Amino acid sequence: MIVGNGMAGHRLLAALLKHEHRPRRISVIGDECAPAYNRILLSPWLAGETEREALTLRDANWYAEQGVELMLGERAHDIDRERRRVTTGSGREIGYDRLVLATGSRPAMPDVAGIGLAGVQGFRDLDDAAALTRASRTGRRAVVIGGGLLGLEAAEGLRKRSQGKRGMRVCVLQRGERLMNRQLDATAAGLLRQELERRGLTIMTGARLAGCEDDGRGRVCAVRLEDGRRLPADCVVVAAGIVPNAELGRRAGLETARGIVVDAWLTTSDPMSHALGECCEFEGRTYGLVEPIWRQVEVLAARLCGASGDGYRERPNATKLKVSGISLYAFGPIEPDAGHEVLTYHDPQHGDYRRLLLRDNRIIGAILYGDTAFGPWYFEQSLAGRDLGACRQALLFGAGDAKPLLEEAA
Ligand SMILES: Cc1cc2nc3c(=O)[nH]c(=O)nc-3n(C[C@H](O)[C@H](O)[C@H](O)COP(=O)(O)OP(=O)(O)OC[C@H]3O[C@@H](n4cnc5c(N)ncnc54)[C@H](O)[C@@H]3O)c2cc1C
Structure with a gap:
């Protein structure tokens, strides 16, 4: 069963x-x-x-x-x-x-006043998504608690759904100082923020939820932050962990x-x-x-089924964001430590950023924003623990440039 x-x-x-x-x-x-x-x-x-x-x-x-x-x-x-x-x-x-x-x-619901009000919800299942779709038709302002993967997908979903209708104003509250702080460094998070703000989302970092306000009929009408600010909201989506x-x-x-x-x-x-x-x-x-x-x-x-085989073992995971028009791929540590070497390519005009962390010529982590086509290849090299010393200068330009050098060295 x-x-x-x-x-x-x-x-x-x-x-x-x-x-x-x-x-x-x-x-x-x-x-x-x-x-x-x-x-x-x-x-x-x-x-x-x-x-x-x-x-x-x-x-x-x-x-x-x-x-x-x-x-x-x-x-x-x-x-x-x-x-x-x-x-x-x-x-x-x-x-x-x-x-x-x-x-x-x-969804993990924060223990604050008003969290049980109508209009405050998670984003987990079909019913949640249907309720958000309805809210995007009638609501004017949404606040999304959480600037991680799920929160950003919910925020962009609401913004896009309401586009061309009343155009819901969507604000994302993130406790930390940057978006997706478990996957991105400051540069990539900055690029992501710029792009989301350009599309019309409001992003507030360092913003801690203190409670949700009742409109007097059991429905949410605003959220309050710990610093005293009040944000009007008729829809609150909580995406702050599970x-x-x-x-x-x-x-x-x-x-x-x-x-x-x-x-x-x-x-x-x-x-x-x-x-x-x-x-x-x-x-x-x-x-x-x-x-x-x-x-x-x-x-x-x-x-x-009674078959033999290996047991389950942990393995690193790569992360992607499913917001159309934004490509992002990341795995491994976010901040380099003393033993890491850092390779970076940054083209701010085209919003393209790649940062690799290496140790002993092996890829330990990658953050790619913009052009993420090489992400799966980096991940594969990292899982294989391959020594990439022979193609170090070409590494930031992906498999096409790096592979011939590796083959030559072999
Ligand atoms: C909006 C959204 C986007 C996501 N995007 C990504 C993504 O891009 N990439 C990715 O890797 N992951 C993503 N995830 C996470 C991914 O969906 C989950 O990791 C996955 O669904 C977990 O599977 P599960 O079966 O453990 O849990 P679930 O899929 O949640 O299934 C659990 C089921 O058990 C039912 N249940 C619970 N208790 C009982 C009970 N007592 N009796 C009977 N039934 C019960 C629940 O109702 C539910 O139907 C996303 C999640 C969400 C919500």
């Missing part, structure tokens, strides 16, 4: 069905009403760049054709590990041999920390229960991007 029909749960299901020793019966419980969809595409959908149908991964018929018992709009409420049964919110009891928790995460949905596992007595603790085989403290995706925690780490989750799926699918 898989609990959670999101990105991880669905991908696991697809991997199990493909396997020659697939489990004989598979049931899936998902509390969203729609069959699995591509959550990543919520941002382009909000921005009006893609249709709703493009998000659907599989329709309900597909599950039936595969012999999968699918329960949508049902929330798994309790797990009886001794009897191996899951009880849902509607009181159904379903037995299992092996249980997989793929319950994802939810919290793993670990409660179901915790209530069932599984070992949990921030997430449900798993080993390299995605097995919880109960050998019959597994967890993967954003609800799990491995070696103290929790997840927020799909790349590591896809690798978890491969490991767990093999395990559940």
Whole structure:
């Protein structure tokens, strides 16, 4: 039984069905009403760049054709590990041999006054995106809390959606001193800010939320900052981090920390229960991007089908921003340390910036803004730990220039 029909749960299901020793019966419980969809595409959908149908991964018929018992709009409420049964919110009891928790995460809501008001929301699922689309039609001012990947995608989505209509004014509040401070250095963050402001977003850095104001009817009408400033808002989007949905596992007595603790085989403290995706925690780490989750799926699918294989291991991730017209690619440390060498190319007129961090001629990190075509090649070289000393002068110009020099040296 898989609990959670999101990105991880669905991908696991697809991997199990493909396997020659697939489990004989598979049931899936998902509390969203729609069959699995591509959550990543919520941002382009909000921005009006893609249709709703493009998000659907599989329709309900597909599950039936595969012999999968699918329960949508049902929330798994309790797990009886001794009897191996899951009880849902509607009181159904379903037995299992092996249980997989793929319950994802939810937006972290700051503990401030007014956070529960109507018009204050996260950006996580179809309902959130639909509510934001409605807000973009009627609202005049939106405030997005969080200048990370998700916050910027939400802000740009709202701005684009309302373009040509009333034109919603969208302001992004970022606690830190720069946008995407977990991925970008000051130069790249500055270029990004310039471009977003040119498009019409207001960006406020060093801005800390103190609370949301009630319009007297239970709806938000403004946000207040810690420094006393007041920003009128009829829509507030909170994109300031996520919290793993670990409660179901915790209530069932599984070992949990921030997430449900798993080993390299995605097995919880109960050998019959597994967890993967954003609800799990491995070696103290929790997840927020799909790349590591896809690798978890491969490991767990093999395990559940009785195949041997390597366990899950951490690997660095690269980050991209899905805002059309802005290309950005980053991985590795943001600030150089004493052992790093820094290679930089910056063309301010064309908004093109590349910064590589090297140690012993090996790429440790990259930040690319503007032309990001070389990003995946840098990432590949970094994962391979390749000595690039022979093509150092050509490195900033990508594989085309660097490869011949490497081949010559070899
Ligand atoms: C707007 C947006 C854009 C994103 N863009 C990117 C991107 O560009 N690149 C990237 O790598 N990642 C991106 N992500 C992150 C990515 O979507 C997540 O990493 C991924 O969805 C995690 O998969 P998951 O299955 O763990 O969680 P989810 O996809 O959230 O699925 C969990 C599912 O479990 C259900 N559930 C929870 N509790 C229960 C219960 N008790 N009973 C039944 N069902 C339950 C939830 O309703 C949900 O349907 C984005 C996320 C968002 C919100």
